[in-house]
Amino acid sequence: MRHLHCRFVLVATVVxxxxxAMASDYPSKPVRLVVPYAAxxxxxxxxxxxxxxxxxxxxxxxxxxxxAGAATQSGTTAVAKAAPDGYTLLxxxxxxxxxxxxxxxxxxxxxxxxxPVSLVTKVPVYLFVTPKSSIKSxxxxxxxxxxxxxxxxxxxxxxxSTPNLVGELFRMQTQANMTHIPxxxxxxxxxxxxxxxxxxxxxxxxxxxxxxxxxKVKPIAVALPQRSTLTPDVPTLQxxxxxxxxxxxxxxxxxxxVPTSIVDKLSQEIAAIVQExxxxxxxxxxxxxxxxSTPAEFRTHITSETKKWSEVVKAAGIQAE
Numbered sequence: 001m002r003h004l005h006c007r008f009v010l011v012a013t014v015v016x017x018x019x020x021a022m023a024s025d026y027p028s029k030p031v032r033l034v035v036p037y038a039a040x041x042x043x044x045x046x047x048x049x050x051x052x053x054x055x056x057x058x059x060x061x062x063x064x065x066x067x068a069g070a071a072t073q074s075g076t077t078a079v080a081k082a083a084p085d086g087y088t089l090l091x092x093x094x095x096x097x098x099x100x101x102x103x104x105x106x107x108x109x110x111x112x113x114x115x116p117v118s119l120v121t122k123v124p125v126y127l128f129v130t131p132k133s134s135i136k137s138x139x140x141x142x143x144x145x146x147x148x149x150x151x152x153x154x155x156x157x158x159x160x161s162t163p164n165l166v167g168e169l170f171r172m173q174t175q176a177n178m179t180h181i182p183x184x185x186x187x188x189x190x191x192x193x194x195x196x197x198x199x200x201x202x203x204x205x206x207x208x209x210x211x212x213x214x215x216k217v218k219p220i221a222v223a224l225p226q227r228s229t230l231t232p233d234v235p236t237l238q239x240x241x242x243x244x245x246x247x248x249x250x251x252x253x254x255x256x257x258v259p260t261s262i263v264d265k266l267s268q269e270i271a272a273i274v275q276e277x278x279x280x281x282x283x284x285x286x287x288x289x290x291x292x293s294t295p296a297e298f299r300t301h302i303t304s305e306t307k308k309w310s311e312v313v314k315a316a317g318i319q320a321e
Contacts, residue, residue, distance in 0.1 A: 026086055026262050030061040033089045033252070036075025038068045042206050042286060043250055046121060047091040049282060050252070053273045054266075062089075071095055071160070071320070073107060080113035084257030086266070090114065092253045094162050097305035101313035102160045102320040110306075114253045115263055116298035118270040121288045123248035124228045125166045126219040127237070128193055128201045128208055135200060138221040138240050142176050144199075151177030155189040155201035158182050159321045163189075165309055166223050166246035167202040168316040170237070173244055182321075193217050204248055205230065205287030223247065230284055249291075249305075251298055267295050 031054075035047045044066060051062040067075035072095040082088035096110045108114070129135045135144065145152040156164040159182045171178050181198050183189045186207035193201045194216040201208075202223075211217045221237050222228050223246045237244045252270055254263060271292035273279055280290045293301070312318075 024261075026265070027058050027060040029087065030063055031055075031058065031087050031089060033062055033064050033091060034075045034079050035064055035066050035091045036068060036072035036093065036095070037066065039066045042123070042204075042288065043091055043093060045286065046250055046283070046288070049279065050091075050120060050270065050273060053276070053279070054269055057269045057273070071099060071103075073099065073103075076110070076114075077107045079253065079255055080108035080110075082255045084115075084255040086254060086258050086262040088255060089117070089266070090253045091120075091250055093250050094248045094305065096253075096302055098160060098162065098165060098309050098313070100306050101310040102318065110302065113256050115256050115258050116295050116302060117252040117254055117263055118267045118274075118295070119249060119251040119291045119293040119298045119301055120270065120274055121250045121283060122224075122291055123204045123206070123250070123288045124230065125163050125202055125223045125246050125248065126205055126208070126231075126234070127170075127221040127223075128203060128212075128217050128219055129199070130194055130196060131215060131218055132196070133199065136220065138237055138242060141178070141200065142174050145176040145178050148177070151179055152199040153179045153181050153197075155181050155183055155192040155198040155203075157186040157189050157203055157207075158184060160313075160318060162246060162248045163202040163204065164318070165312050165316075166244065168318065169246060169312050170202070170223075170242065170244050172312070172315060173242055190217065209287055228289065230287060230289065249301075251291075251293075251301075253298075263295050267293075 033051050035044050037043045048064050051064050055062040067078055079088055079090035127138055156167055186203050189201050189203055190208055190211050192198045194211050219234050222234050223237050223244050225245055274290040274292040283290045
């Protein structure tokens, strides 16, 4: 037994020594940041901005690699199965939480296979209408939906999207008679509201920004605990007596098993990056809010979001298409 104990201590010492040496030299080569979406979207734009600044701080290139497919599962799986050395990272999204209840089986377990590094952004979900609409406030939906034969139709970017889940939570909390019309992306949802095909929509600000600027649609409420600094004149749903909070989010994760010192270093650098004035300004232009967090805070956030949306998906009977 004493011999086995000595061997265990020796192996553990070697492992810790190797990890310490790896962490102290990190990074000694380019780092890969996987984006589970195609190039050009909001997640990709933010990832490239963070990658450039992180590369400058680490003095090694941080290369963005787009790996889209299967509702972010392709890119997420690639990182979850990568070597835990800090050279492969993921720009994770709210799908890490929402995919859990939407898919019976995932090729990864986010709670076990990934190490949260830092929450980067929150992307508020708004309630949009056309200025010509008789709906001037979120509370108008309650009276009009129940007084209209067949209720009111509303648009989202698709079944299982965060805006869809926020809309379903709104329906459950208000008991409004409203019918979901899922579209294939936000661009179609924008057109639906602007043209009057649907009475309203739940979505993020970026895809609607052009039409908002043109005066064809307008946000009348935001699903945040406090008003967004992006739109200080838009009331929260909570202010209007509707207890609905929901937003999209993006954050950086690494494969589970990456040395804590590397995770902490990355977290500190990313948290500093997102609070730089020019970063916050660029995020604001994109319609998103800068956050930054510790690994523990990000892990708690993912756990909370997974529990919340799992309950909504189950109660609403939502199934992934």
